[in-house]
Amino acid sequence: MQQEDRTSGRPRDVSADAALKSAALGLVRARGYGKVSIAAIVAAAGVARQTLYNRWSSKAELVLDAVFEEVGRYAAAPIGDDGTSAAEQLEAFLVQVFAHLEEDGETLRAIIAAAQEDADFQRLFRERFVLPREAMVTDLLRRAQARGEIGPARDPEMLSAMIHGAFWYRMLNGFALDKGLARAIRDEVFRP
Amino acid sequence: MQQEDRTSGRPRDVSADAALKSAALGLVRARGYGKVSIAAIVAAAGVARQTLYNRWSSKAELVLDAVFEEVGRYAAAPIGDDGTSAAEQLEAFLVQVFAHLEEDGETLRAIIAAAQEDADFQRLFRERFVLPREAMVTDLLRRAQARGEIGPARDPEMLSAMIHGAFWYRMLNGFALDKGLARAIRDEVFRP
DNA sequence: TTGAATAATGGACTGCATTCTATTAATTGC
DNA sequence: GCAATTAATAGAATGCAGTCCATTATTCAA
Secondary structure, eight states, X not given: OOOXXXXXXXXXXXXXXXXXXXXXXXXXXXXXXXXXXXHHHHHHHTSOHHHHHTTOSSHHHHHHHHHHHHGGGTTTSOOXXXXXXXXXXXXXXXXXXXXXXXXXXXXXXXXXXXXXXXXXXXXXXXXXXXXXXXXXXXXXXXXXXXXXXXXXXXXXXXXXXXXXXXXXXXXXXXXXXXXXXXXXXXXXXXXX | XXXXXXXXXXXXXXXXXXXXXXXXXXXXXXXXXXXXXXXXXXXXXXXXXXXXXXXXXXXXXXXXXXXXXXXXGTTTSOOOOOSSOHHHHHHHHHHHHHHHHHHHHHHHHHHHHHXXXXXXXXXXXXXXXXXXXXXXXXXXXXXXXXXXXXXXXXXXXXXXXXXXXXXXXXXXXXOOOOHHHHHHHHHHHTOO
């Protein structure tokens, strides 16, 4: 996914990008990542197989673009520091994340799986998806620390990894992510 | 992997089990999970492909048996409650786990990936591998709570998920698991 | 000794992601 | 128009997991 305005040669058909992402998004949400073949995606998009591979280097990359650019807006903006307590902000953030994962959790699990088999894709996923979300929570915790809502000895980076880790761990082991979990994480982080 | 002492029929060749596990263990450690094919495993074991599938239903199941039965001993026994503090016991446990994952971490990552694509295998892995290890840490934390090393308001189950989650999350995103991480987790759990 | 039951074997088969190849199409600079 | 360049296309080829099949082997019970 990059271009450099070449001086000659046939130009890319820009509509193919959108057609492929849209086809991938629709099919993956309808049937699930594992049940969607490359053949089905290119057929739905009306392009040749190689056209897909000219743009993305794997099914996982295309789906990461398709599903999580759409959804990239979820939790893409920093967590708003409204008047509420950091505890409430964290819980609200988790509830929002879990709600989105009701729709796309299966896809995220497939993406995480793909990242374990492809180091390049792991890096891409980490930089584009994982670290920004981790940083949002780290920032929230730093603000909380500055305001005294958590003690000065706490480690916001470690805590952020433990928070994300907790629901990754639950999700990857087949447990549902519900409001009870969001509350339990909040309580454990902001304990008395 | 089960038998019921049938009353007739050709008996299983018991040596094939060991040959397959040994071949899988050796090949996966030497080349890495993704680079080992079923064809290579059965060739090394000197049996037919179907003989493998008579015993395990996928490459992931065989490797889970092969690598983590061998290694099942790591952290398979409850964490010894020696005289040391629970904080020290937790850190020692994590250091031991991380040391083993230097050898088999890549395989564990592949197993977790496989579990995301196969619900039956996910259940098997969870029951046989994940939950027992989670319970060990939960027990440790309960003992610590009974002795007052952590406050009565803490939630040992949630904490255990956060501890395991933290290193799963780090591992699955390509970070090394070192002594510093073990120490940081310990400090965050047993904070002042 | 024979039949029923189950295992082992070699090889064929299916479905899939990804790569490769040859051909045709669109563009720029001349 | 023409050469050079890059894209799109259809389809073949590769490599692999998992399944299916026909044949042969081993055991038990009658």
